[in-house]
Structure formats: C-alpha cells, structure tokens
Amino acid sequence: MTTEPSRIPAAEPLRVDARNNRTRIVEAARDLFATQGLDVTMTDIARHSGVGVATLYRRFPTKDSLVTEAFAEQIELCASVVADALADPDPWRAFHTVLEQVCAMQAVDRGFTGAFTSRFPDSATFDQLRARAEQGFGELADRAKASGHLRADFTFDDITLLLMANGGIVADSRRTALAASRRLVALMLHAFRATGAEPLPPAPHLGLQHVVRPPAAH
Amino acid sequence: MTTEPSRIPAAEPLRVDARNNRTRIVEAARDLFATQGLDVTMTDIARHSGVGVATLYRRFPTKDSLVTEAFAEQIELCASVVADALADPDPWRAFHTVLEQVCAMQAVDRGFTGAFTSRFPDSATFDQLRARAEQGFGELADRAKASGHLRADFTFDDITLLLMANGGIVADSRRTALAASRRLVALMLHAFRATGAEPLPPAPHLGLQHVVRPPAAH
DNA sequence: AAACAAGTGGAGGAAGCCCTCCACTTGTTT
DNA sequence: AAACAAGTGGAGGGCTTCCTCCACTTGTTT
Numbered sequence: 001m002t003t004e005p006s007r008i009p010a011a012e013p014l015r016v017d018a019r020n021n022r023t024r025i026v027e028a029a030r031d032l033f034a035t036q037g038l039d040v041t042m043t044d045i046a047r048h049s050g051v052g053v054a055t056l057y058r059r060f061p062t063k064d065s066l067v068t069e070a071f072a073e074q075i076e077l078c079a080s081v082v083a084d085a086l087a088d089p090d091p092w093r094a095f096h097t098v099l100e101q102v103c104a105m106q107a108v109d110r111g112f113t114g115a116f117t118s119r120f121p122d123s124a125t126f127d128q129l130r131a132r133a134e135q136g137f138g139e140l141a142d143r144a145k146a147s148g149h150l151r152a153d154f155t156f157d158d159i160t161l162l163l164m165a166n167g168g169i170v171a172d173s174r175r176t177a178l179a180a181s182r183r184l185v186a187l188m189l190h191a192f193r194a195t196g197a198e199p200l201p202p203a204p205h206l207g208l209q210h211v212v213r214p215p216a217a218h
Numbered sequence: 219m220t221t222e223p224s225r226i227p228a229a230e231p232l233r234v235d236a237r238n239n240r241t242r243i244v245e246a247a248r249d250l251f252a253t254q255g256l257d258v259t260m261t262d263i264a265r266h267s268g269v270g271v272a273t274l275y276r277r278f279p280t281k282d283s284l285v286t287e288a289f290a291e292q293i294e295l296c297a298s299v300v301a302d303a304l305a306d307p308d309p310w311r312a313f314h315t316v317l318e319q320v321c322a323m324q325a326v327d328r329g330f331t332g333a334f335t336s337r338f339p340d341s342a343t344f345d346q347l348r349a350r351a352e353q354g355f356g357e358l359a360d361r362a363k364a365s366g367h368l369r370a371d372f373t374f375d376d377i378t379l380l381l382m383a384n385g386g387i388v389a390d391s392r393r394t395a396l397a398a399s400r401r402l403v404a405l406m407l408h409a410f411r412a413t414g415a416e417p418l419p420p421a422p423h424l425g426l427q428h429v430v431r432p433p434a435a436h
Numbered sequence: 437a438a439a440c441a442a443g444t445g446g447a448g449g450a451a452g453c454c455c456t457c458c459a460c461t462t463g464t465t466t
Numbered sequence: 467a468a469a470c471a472a473g474t475g476g477a478g479g480g481c482t483t484c485c486t487c488c489a490c491t492t493g494t495t496t
Contacts, residue, residue, distance in 0.1 A: 015441095015442060015492085015493060015494075016493075016494095017443075017444095017492075017493065018442075018444095018493090021443090021444090041482080041483065041484080042483080042484065042485080043484090046445095051444080051445080052444060052445035052446060053445080053446075053484090054443090054444060054446075054486080054487085055443075055444055055445075057484090057485060057486080058442095058443075058444080061485090062484085063484070063485090158401070158405075161387075161398055161401060161402055161405075164386045164387050164388070164398070165384070165386045165387065165402055166383070166386065167386040168382045168383045168386020168387070169379070169382050169383065169386070170382065180375075180379055180382070183376070183379060184379055184383055187376075187379075187406060187409035188405060188406070188409065190408075190409045191405035191408045191409040192405075195413075232472095233463055233464075233471095233472060233473065234463075235462075235463065235472095235473075235474095236472075236473060236474090239474090259452080259453065259454085260453085260454065260455080261452095261454095264475095269475080270474065270475035270476060271454090271455080271456095271475080271476075272455095272456080272457085272458095272475055272476075273473075273474055275455065275456080276473075276474080279455090280454085280455085281454070281455090
C-alpha cells in the first residue's frame with residue numbers, strides 16, 4: 001500500500017542531501033562501469049561522486065547491489081527493444097534490429113556483459129527481465145525462420161554465440177568498439193540469412209548463461 | 219658457441235631434481251592456464267606442481283615469465299600453422315584452415331588470448347613470432363582475395379575482429395567451447411566468402427593489439 | 437532555535453595477490 | 467664420505483580490494 005506509482009525503491013523518504021548523493025553515485029558508477037568495466041574500485045566511484053566510501057556503502061551495502069542499480073535502466077531498455085521488435089510485422093527486420101541494438105548496447109558499455117552475467121542473488125527483477133528477453137529472442141528467431149528469411153538450421157544458441165562473440169570486442173574508444181561490433185553483427189546476420197547456405201557444423205548446446213567473461217565481474 | 223642444438227634456455231646446467239621440478243611447474247601451469255585462465259595464483263600453480271612458491275619463483279622470477287614459457291609451444295605451433303598455410307597452393311583452403319586452427323587453439327585454451335595480448339617485455343621472440351604471424355595472415359588474406367574466393371571488401375582488421383569475437387567464447391567444458399568456436403568460425407567464413415555479398419559497414423580501424431581482454435592477464 | 441535522527445568521511449580490518457627472505461635440505465664433486 | 471654450492475619450503479612484506487566502525491556534521495521537526 002505504498003503511494004509509489006511503479007518501481008520498488010521508495011522504501012524510506014531519504015533526506016534531500018542523501019538523495020542527491022545517491023543520484024551522483026549512480027551516475028558516476030554508470031559512467032565508470034561503461035568506460036572502464038566492472039573492475040573499477042568502490043573508492044574510485046566514491047571519489048568521482050564526491051562522497052566518501054561510507055556514504056556509498058550506506059546506500060549500496062555491496063558492490064553487486066550498486067552494479068544492479070546502475071544497470072537497471074539498461075536492462076529495461078533491453079526489454080523494451082525486444083518488446084518493440086515483437087510488435088514489428090516484418091519478421092526479418094524485427095530479428096536483425098534486435099540483434100543490432102542489443103549488440104550495440106553491449107559494445108558501447110564495457111560493463112554490460114559482466115553486469116548481465118554475474119549473479120545477482122538479491123534482484124529477482126533482473127533474472128526475470130533476462131528470462132523474458134531470452135524468450136523474446138526465441139520467438140523472434142522462430143518467426144524469422146518461419147518467414148523463410150532465417151536459415152533453417154539456425155538455433156537459439158546461435159544468438160548466445162553472437163552475444164558471446166560480441167562481448168569479446170574491446171577497443172580503447174567507444175566509437176571504435178561500436179564500429180567493430182557493427183561489422184561483426186553485419187557479418188553474422190549475413191551468415192544467418194537463408195541464402196544458399198552450405199551446412200554448418202552442429203550447434204553447440206549452450207544456453208544464455210554462458211554469455212560470460214569469468215574475470216570481469218567482482 | 220653453446221652445444222645446445224636449438225632453443226635458448228640452456229644457460230645453466232641445472233641439477234636434476236631442479237630440472238624435474240621445473241618441468242612439473244611448466245606442466246601444471248599449462249594445465250591450469252588452459253582450464254582456468256591466466257588468473258590462477260602462483261600459490262595454486264606451486265601446489266599443483268608439488269613445490270613451494272619459492273621454488274617456482276627461483277625458476278621464473280615473475281608470473282609473466284612463467285606465462286611466456288608456458289605458451290612458448292603454443293606460439294610456435296601457431297607460427298607453424300601459418301607457415302603450413304603459406305605453403306598451400308589453394309588460397310581459400312589455406313585461408314580458412316589457418317583461421318579454423320588458430321581459433322580452435324584459442325577456444326580450447328582459456329589463457330591463450332590473455333597470454334598473447336599481455337605485454338612480455340623480456341621476450342622478443344614472442345613479439346617476433348606474433349609479428350610474423352600477423353604478416354602471414356595478411357599475405358593469406360591477400361592471396362584469397364586475389365583468387366576471387368574472399369570478398370573484395372574484406373580487410374585485415376576482419377581477422378582481428380574474428381579473433382576478438384572468438385576470444386569471447388567461454389564455456390565450462392572444453393568440448394562445448396570448441397563446438398561453439400567452430401560454429402562461429404564457420405559462420406564468419408561463410409560471411410567472408412565472395413558470394414553475392416551485399417556491402418558491409420566500413421571496417422573498423424583496429425590492429426592486432428586490440429585482441430585484448432583487459433581484466434584477463436596479470 | 438533546540439534537539440535528534442539521519443547522514444557523513446576517512447581510518448583501518450580482513451582477505452587475497454605477487455613476490456622475498458632465510459634457515460634448512462639435498463644433489464654433486466673430489 | 468666430506469664439503470659445498472645449489473635447491474627448497476613456508477612465513478610474511480607490501481600492495482590492493484571490499485567493506486565496517488565511529489566520532490563528527492547536517493538536515494529536519496516541533
């Protein structure tokens with residue numbers, strides 16, 4: 001019976017200075033995670049937000065919780081990209097648009113992959129949104145296949161494969177990383193098309209949880 | 219004027235027990251690097267070789283030097299794969315065989331990418347072999363393009379792109395990782411072929427030094 | 437404006453990493 | 467077999483990381 005319209009955070013009123021600090025912390029975290037990856041130290045984030053570490057820890061009791069909060073927007077954006085695509089009447093356009101957009105997000109944000117693959121025991125929302133995205137990907141692939149645009153031997157794991165591969169792209173400038181990612185996606189989509197395709201080696205049995213870079217998080 | 223037939227290591231005679239320990243260390247290191255990546259601790263490597271850390275450090279004054287030694291075989295194998303391909307009269311077969319083999323090596327060994335991208339200030343051999351491999355890749359690509367099998371808008375950076383992408387593949391079993399890598403390479407090679415190719419987005423200007431996973435090494 | 441809960445910063449604890457030191461053991465040489 | 471250099475193991479130094487503690491400050495309430 002909270003008065004809050006959506007979201008969960010409400011909880012406690014929070015003093016105005018505290019609220020400002022919290023905002024600055026999340027902004028700094030997003031910035032640093034995006035440009036340097038999830039390995040930035042808590043001290044660094046604190047310094048960039050102009051607060052002490054204690055303040056940071058008072059608001060986010062663990063680094064994971066900060067990561068979760070920092071990427072909440074991103075995963076919602078992700079989910080909406082999938083939702084939009086599901087509303088698109090053109091199956092092939094929907095399919096390639098989703099992959100292009102998600103891969104672009106991944107390429108531009110160095111923390112993206114790590115954030116989405118590390119475990120977040122506290123955040124059910126996260127897992128839930130991810131599961132829905134996964135389901136949406138499958139649906140889009142099925143439609144594209146049914147429409148004859150996507151090769152018949154395409155499997156869901158090929159999406160995982162592309163996301164893993166795209167996660168391997170790192171460059172020192174965001175622009176370069178994005179360009180590289182775009183080219184990779186274009187090449188892969190070309191290969192995914194149902195043109196006179198020679199047979200592929202059997203699809204590996206993966207699952208979305210494999211989109212993981214072990215040393216990245218934590 | 220050493221009596222040693224090839225290699226460099228000779229240097230000091232080394233007592234037999236020490237020689238055995240050294241061998242065991244390198245074997246353990248190779249094993250652990252391959253299965254767990256470059257992040258395994260020196261203590262771990264020492265324990266797995268049945269020696270104390272001091273022994274390890276006496277033989278390899280720094281972790282980097284151990285990595286270098288552990289991957290010496292691999293880079294030579296790499297170089298010979300390139301050399302073999304350069305001797306192949308069929309340009310397309312040479313081209314795809316090289317990429318398949320190198321990517322397979324990378325997929326099977328979790329430390330591979332990190333080892334080849336971190337700096338090894340002491341080992342000129344390493345950089346030299348890498349440079350030669352780079353040159354060989356370029357030559358093979360040129361030949362494949364000249365023969366009309368490789369699309370005209372292919373650039374050297376596309377090789378880098380594939381290696382980065384392939385480096386993103388991680389799975390908990392070696393078999394799975396290899397299967398995934400094989401499929402990725404097959405898809406990419408399909409896209410590289412000179413069949414009625416629609417234009418690609420412009421190639422990113424990379425360079426082989428970008429095949430890097432920042433948090434991996436050291 | 438007084439009073440108090442809420443908020444704050446920085447020192448430092450616990451753990452993990454690479455690497456060093458040194459008293460002890462062991463292979464090798466004469 | 468005696469003597470000695472070479473080799474060894476494990477404690478711990480220095481650093482970095484995440485996170486906690488507590489004396490102090492500040493916004494808010496009556």
